[in-house]
Amino acid sequence: MTPVNRTQIIPIGPYHPLQEEPEFFKLHVDGEKVVKLEIEIGYNHRGIEKLAEGLTYDQVPFLVERVCGICSTSHPFACVNAIEDVGGFDIPDRAKYIRTFIGELERIHSHLLWLGLAGHFLGYNTVWMWAWKYREPVLDCFELITGNRNHYAMFKPGGVRRDIEDEDIPTAMRIVAGLERPLLMFAKIAMADPVLQARLKNVGILTYQDCVELGALGPTSRASGVPWDVRKDHPYAAYDMVEWDVVTTENGDVFDKVIVRVLEMLESVKICKQCLEKLREVKDGIDANYKEIPPGEGIGHHEAPRGEVFHYVRSDGSNRPVRYKIRAPSFMNVPTNNRAVVGYTVSDATITLAAIDPCYCCTERTIVVDADNGKQLMGWKELLRLSQEKTRKLMERYKSRMDRVWI
């Protein structure tokens, strides 16, 4: 008798995510256990690299800003770094501080967004609402400084487009400093909550070795103890002019990824404060006003909230790039799911796929299909229910200890 293939396939995605870019995950499951994962992307391809070749250097930052709405500073940041690298341009210190400030503020908003959605997937909707509540002041700060809640359009080759006025600094400072308390609260909640511990500890482990082999970036690798961070390794803007530390943890599980992100936000608050202080003194203009981009090649990095963004630009001396290339961090991080998801249960898959902060809301369309007859067994709702039920069960088990957790 031939052995019966008991593996079933769960397609997650591809299209119409709850919020982020569509990707398609095919989970092969044997009972509760995930045995294999296939990933397909391409549902969001808009031909941005090609479009960039038809735009002038002044327009390109606006285009790459729209690569991703959550990292809407990271791409222009890397883009202007690349363009400035072509000519070896330097920019005024004030512009550097403004860039750094915007970049770090964005990290806070992005990590809070992730934290909230991670909470949602675990059935902790309170975390979702709270994290997003504390995210609103950050957006207000952006609106104050740049005029828009998202897509700030602050960057231009050679400097920044808008100055931060002196009278805005106290408000910005108040908002940034006001974030410290909720962030510490989140850190304490994560540390003290037994359910979160049971749910996230030792789930979706990526080892140091995995990260190095697959080239994982950002918090995904830093949670496994790989201290890669372009802000330190290859400083740009004002990152070498302010005091801050790279946050790493050792275990590489989902829990550590939460901790790394929360601690990183606290570092970002530190950087933002220093930048604002400096902006009171450093007043050497915000734009170097470069007119010509010479022929040549340039590369630009930025440590986006999800990892290193890399841009490459080739110029022939005209006002448009001849070739433009972008590599986003999720491109490196998504394959790590292959190691992190396989071997764990289906109910852990949602949060593990979420842990690298990719486009995980694709799970919205998850259906479990019987591989033999293609019958639908389980929808996204069921998967979410499974995940939330597990949390509830754990809550029962830890009830006696839960009562004592009050922050």
Place this chain on the structure above:
Amino acid sequence: MSLKIKALTKSIWVFHLAASPCNNCDIEILDLLTPRFDIERFGIQLVGSVRHADAILVTGSMNRKARQRLKRVIAQAAKPCFVIAIGNCACSMEMFGKSYNQMECLDNVSEVHAYIAGCPPKPEAMIQGVVALIQAQLAALKK
């Protein structure tokens, strides 16, 4: 009863359809659910299935791969159902119109009942857009 109050009393269930957007419009839609805007107090709720939806919020400029699915999803919706284009991308394809991977505007694929422009539109603008749509529809009904 004024139309506005009538609009507030009806609960609209919306389904969110991302057709290769940049996420930002989508985040702002989710933002509507969170404490500051909290549109659930108006009975507006995001639903997981298009079959439960009264209105479909389309974001993004629709590439080739997404277009097929968008057509299918809109066809699956229970009629009558409003299609609302959120953001410049869905309204006019913004700067992606000239790309090799884009084919046509949302208008050519389905009837669009409201356009909410902005990149991304503010949450307030979205609420206002939906309210305006309801008022227009009710006014049309009265005639």
